[in-house]
Amino acid sequence: MKKxxxxxxxxxxxxxxxxxxxxxxxxxxxxxxxxxxxINKANVKGEDIIEIGPGPGILTESILINKARSxxxxxxxxxxxxxxxxxxxxxxxxxxxxxxxxxxxxxKKLTKKEYKFVSNLPYNISVPFILKMIKIRxxxxxxxxxLMVQKEVAERITADIGTKNYGRLSxxxxxxxxxxxxxxxxxxxxxxxxxxxxxxxxISPKNKYININNEVFEKIVKICFSQxxxxxxxxxxxxxxxxISLLExxxxxxxxxxxxxxxxxxxxxxxxxxNLIKENYEDF
Numbered sequence: 702m703k704k705x706x707x708x709x710x711x712x713x714x715x716x717x718x719x720x721x722x723x724x725x726x727x728x729x730x731x732x733x734x735x736x737x738x739x740i741n742k743a744n745v746k747g748e749d750i751i752e753i754g755p756g757p758g759i760l761t762e763s764i765l766i767n768k769a770r771s772x773x774x775x776x777x778x779x780x781x782x783x784x785x786x787x788x789x790x791x792x793x794x795x796x797x798x799x800x801x802x803x804x805x806x807x808x809k810k811l812t813k814k815e816y817k818f819v820s821n822l823p824y825n826i827s828v829p830f831i832l833k834m835i836k837i838r839x840x841x842x843x844x845x846x847x848l849m850v851q852k853e854v855a856e857r858i859t860a861d862i863g864t865k866n867y868g869r870l871s872x873x874x875x876x877x878x879x880x881x882x883x884x885x886x887x888x889x890x891x892x893x894x895x896x897x898x899x900x901x902x903x904i905s906p907k908n909k910y911i912n913i914n915n916e917v918f919e920k921i922v923k924i925c926f927s928q929x930x931x932x933x934x935x936x937x938x939x940x941x942x943x944x945i946s947l948l949e950x951x952x953x954x955x956x957x958x959x960x961x962x963x964x965x966x967x968x969x970x971x972x973x974x975x976n977l978i979k980e981n982y983e984d985f
Contacts, residue, residue, distance in 0.1 A: 732890035743847040753820040808841040818846040855900035918971040925959035
């Protein structure tokens with residue numbers, strides 16, 4: 702079955718003279734069993750879907766066949782335009798495409814629907830795309846994201862406190878989202894075969910921590926992980942503030958490393974930092 706899937710994709714690639722570009726992180730998914738699992742877990746029927754980097758459109762057509770209410774795809778590579786036009790001719794009422802760079806794309810241009818993102822993301826944009834979408838969710842509502850990413854990225858996102866993979870990405874994604882790993886995918890499921898394994902993850906928004914200044918929180922997390930091997934106090938000394946007082950107020954041991962601070966700890970540091978800055982400004 703997998704060989705037939707691969708041959709079908711190769712036929713499309715040949716018909717439209719499509720060439721996967723390494724610089725764009727393109728690896729085309731052909732395994733129909735994996736595609737079927739993604740569609741089932743995404744529950745696309747009756748939903749408004751956005752797909753990033755559709756490439757030859759194998760996942761795209763599966764989303765449409767499974768009765769998505771609407772599907773918009775955003776593809777950076779103009780060479781796929783001919784194939785996307787063909788799909789458009791078959792699904793005039795509920796399919797559209799944009800040739801654009803999703804990292805720079807202004808999602809405010811879209812009508813305000815609660816979209817689901819279902820994508821085999823190009824490896825080189827997975828982290829910036831995820832960080833962008835969690836950052837703009839307050840202004841651009843989305844329902845959930847079912848994304849194929851490099852396995853190493855999935856491990857970083859879902860890492861537990863105190864582990865080597867726990868870091869800025871883990872904290873920023875899990876701050877106001879639930880994340881689940883859905884399935885692992887071998888290189889043989891793609892053309893060309895990547896040198897790494899992949900994982901499908903689901904990111905679902907949850908308003909866990911709403912009374913925080915997101916910009917300040919992001920700044921604190923970034924500084925704390927700027928040099929992982931340093932004590933948290935030493936990293937926070939970059940701030941123009943009494944670091945010992947900040948950490949005492951936050952009930953954080955100044956001698957631990959950032960990888961041993963949970964999300965609530967970073968929230969306390971962030972909130973106390975903001976309060977101390979306001980107090981210093983008022984005193985001035």
